[in-house]
Amino acid sequence: MNWYKNKGNEGDIVLSTRVRLARNLTEYPFPIRLDEAQRRDIGNTVKEILDTDKTLKLNFIDMSSLSSAETVSLAEKHLISPEFACDTLGRSLLLSDDEDISIMICEEDHIRIQTVYPGLSLEEAFETALKIDEILENKLSYAFDENLGYLTQCPTNIGTALRASVMLHLPALNKKGAMQRLSTTVAKLGLTLRGSYGEGSEVSGDIYQLSNQVTLGISEEAAIKNLNSIAMQIIAQEKQARALLIKDEDYLDRIYRAYGILKSAYKLTSKELINLISYVRVGVSEGILDIPAEKLRELTVLLQPATLNAHSGKILTQTERDILRSQKVREELA
Amino acid sequence: MLCQNCKANEANTHIKRVINGEATQKHLCSSCAQSLGYDNFFSDFTFNLPSLFSSFFDDRNLLLGETRADRCEICGCSFEDIIKSGNVGCSNCYKKFYSKLQPSIQRIHGKVKHSGKVPPKTAEPVVIKEKTAEEKIEDLQKEMAKAIETQNFERAAAIRDEIKQLKGEN
Numbered sequence: 001m002n003w004y005k006n007k008g009n010e011g012d013i014v015l016s017t018r019v020r021l022a023r024n025l026t027e028y029p030f031p032i033r034l035d036e037a038q039r040r041d042i043g044n045t046v047k048e049i050l051d052t053d054k055t056l057k058l059n060f061i062d063m064s065s066l067s068s069a070e071t072v073s074l075a076e077k078h079l080i081s082p083e084f085a086c087d088t089l090g091r092s093l094l095l096s097d098d099e100d101i102s103i104m105i106c107e108e109d110h111i112r113i114q115t116v117y118p119g120l121s122l123e124e125a126f127e128t129a130l131k132i133d134e135i136l137e138n139k140l141s142y143a144f145d146e147n148l149g150y151l152t153q154c155p156t157n158i159g160t161a162l163r164a165s166v167m168l169h170l171p172a173l174n175k176k177g178a179m180q181r182l183s184t185t186v187a188k189l190g191l192t193l194r195g196s197y198g199e200g201s202e203v204s205g206d207i208y209q210l211s212n213q214v215t216l217g218i219s220e221e222a223a224i225k226n227l228n229s230i231a232m233q234i235i236a237q238e239k240q241a242r243a244l245l246i247k248d249e250d251y252l253d254r255i256y257r258a259y260g261i262l263k264s265a266y267k268l269t270s271k272e273l274i275n276l277i278s279y280v281r282v283g284v285s286e287g288i289l290d291i292p293a294e295k296l297r298e299l300t301v302l303l304q305p306a307t308l309n310a311h312s313g314k315i316l317t318q319t320e321r322d323i324l325r326s327q328k329v330r331e332e333l334a
Numbered sequence: 335m336l337c338q339n340c341k342a343n344e345a346n347t348h349i350k351r352v353i354n355g356e357a358t359q360k361h362l363c364s365s366c367a368q369s370l371g372y373d374n375f376f377s378d379f380t381f382n383l384p385s386l387f388s389s390f391f392d393d394r395n396l397l398l399g400e401t402r403a404d405r406c407e408i409c410g411c412s413f414e415d416i417i418k419s420g421n422v423g424c425s426n427c428y429k430k431f432y433s434k435l436q437p438s439i440q441r442i443h444g445k446v447k448h449s450g451k452v453p454p455k456t457a458e459p460v461v462i463k464e465k466t467a468e469e470k471i472e473d474l475q476k477e478m479a480k481a482i483e484t485q486n487f488e489r490a491a492a493i494r495d496e497i498k499q500l501k502g503e504n
Contacts, residue, residue: 029409029424108421137453143425148439149448151425155439158428160450190444217445 001118002098004077004301007294008119012285013235015167015207015297017117018078019125019224021133022109022152022161024143030153031106039090043105049139050094050103050132058103059095063088069315072306078116078167080104101128109152109161111136118294120235122164122228126220149216159216164224166231167196171206171278172241173234175251179208182234190214191230205274205300210234246286255283263333267319268326270304291333299332337363406430433470467500474500 003016047060075085079102094103104112113132115125143151149159183193196207212223245251258279277296283289303325309315337345343363405412411423413431440446474497481490
């Protein structure tokens with residue numbers, strides 16, 4: 001199920017759930033020490049194994065065959081990491097039609113199995129990732145140690161090598177000034193809260209990513225359960241804060257103004273769009289505005305700069321993009 | 335107090351972190367704090383993990399006295415390469431540099447023993463066993479002799495203390 005075209009559980013607050021398993025092969029050094037031919041070999045091996053499973057139907061993409069707009073667009077949709085988009089030589093991607101499964105070959109690790117689901121769906125996303133892992137593990141010899149678990153290029157990922165994350169829209173908690181306290185609290189529980197594009201990314205549109213930090217000494221199931229229960233608590237707090245927030249008439253005014261700008265602007269930058277949609281999303285979840293939540297999500301995802309370029313098949317100037325973006329928003333909200 | 339990272343400037347940024355209930359403290363000068371990503375509103379959440387991992391190596395002494403023999407036989411990676419890049423070269427490096435990596439792994443994860451899924455088969459499993467205290471002492475004595483040979487007395491003294499500590503514990 002495509003994450004930005006469906007609402008999912010708690011879809012007013014949780015935009016997506018992602019689960020990532022990192023795996024490495026014993027017979028190769030880690031990716032920083034691989035040449036182009038070795039990277040290709042690994043991609044082909046994984047492809048051959050997964051092709052034997054008729055239910056998966058993954059598209060094999062040689063990353064160097066894509067235009068730079070197409071590559072960055074995949075990162076904008078969170079299907080690959082920004083780092084993976086920067087160096088495409090010898091790297092490949094296995095992607096399902098629904099974009100719910102994406103397997104990066106030779107990113108930071110040889111194999112990174114990623115599943116993305118709409119809304120809060122940790123168990124389902126984990127199960128799907130596990131299914132792929134099970135197909136691969138029967139044919140490959142994984143780098144594994146009984147004490148250190150799955151071995152990864154960066155020691156921060158060893159153990160289960162599982163990173164599960166939920167993308168949360170938390171405008172009310174942010175407005176309340178609760179985010180710093182919240183990130184300190186989750187850190188004590190072995191989780192991190194940061195910008196939506198992961199490591200090093202800034203927070204925009206009140207979108208945060210909550211993920212597990214510790215991977216050694218905690219089982220996959222326990223990590224998923226822990227993350228799920230903390231996410232549920234944050235969701236409950238955000239709901240409470242939103243209910244109070246819309247009693248504030250100034251905030252209510254901002255929601256309506258944001259909606260007004262979206263419906264009538266001639267030009268919209270992507271940052272402006274994300275910030276305006278942040279208000280509108282609160283209006284929707286609180287029953288003030290009647291727009292499907294998934295429509296807002298789709299707009300923020302598909303109207304990002306590189307994705308717009310990739311769709312139009314040419315490199316647009318920023319002004320051209322801003323005009324096209326506002327035009328699409330007006331059409332969708334009409 | 336001097337900055338733990340550059341050991342040149344006065345430390346004016348003090349960071350406490352708690353992972354799995356274990357507290358660690360870092361004392362840095364403002365420029366190191368900035369370059370390690372601690373200056374941000376979200377403190378340790380926004381900077382990238384490889385540099386975080388490098389920052390976990392407080393003991394730069396681990397690097398002194400390193401020779402060519404201290405490279406991984408499989409990928410040729412040295413411990414210094416690991417510290418600099420924050421990346422391990424290959425699965426054998428975990429075995430090769432286990433004792434040097436172990437304290438940082440403990441600081442990052444709070445634990446050193448995997449719990450969770452195990453793959454059904456590993457054709458050539460990498461077996462990493464922790465060395466016994468006797469083996470560690472033996473290694474250190476060899477290293478100390480080497481350090482004395484190369485007139486690296488500071489390092490030799492550090493190793494002597496380490497041996498003392500190991501003997502004291504047993």
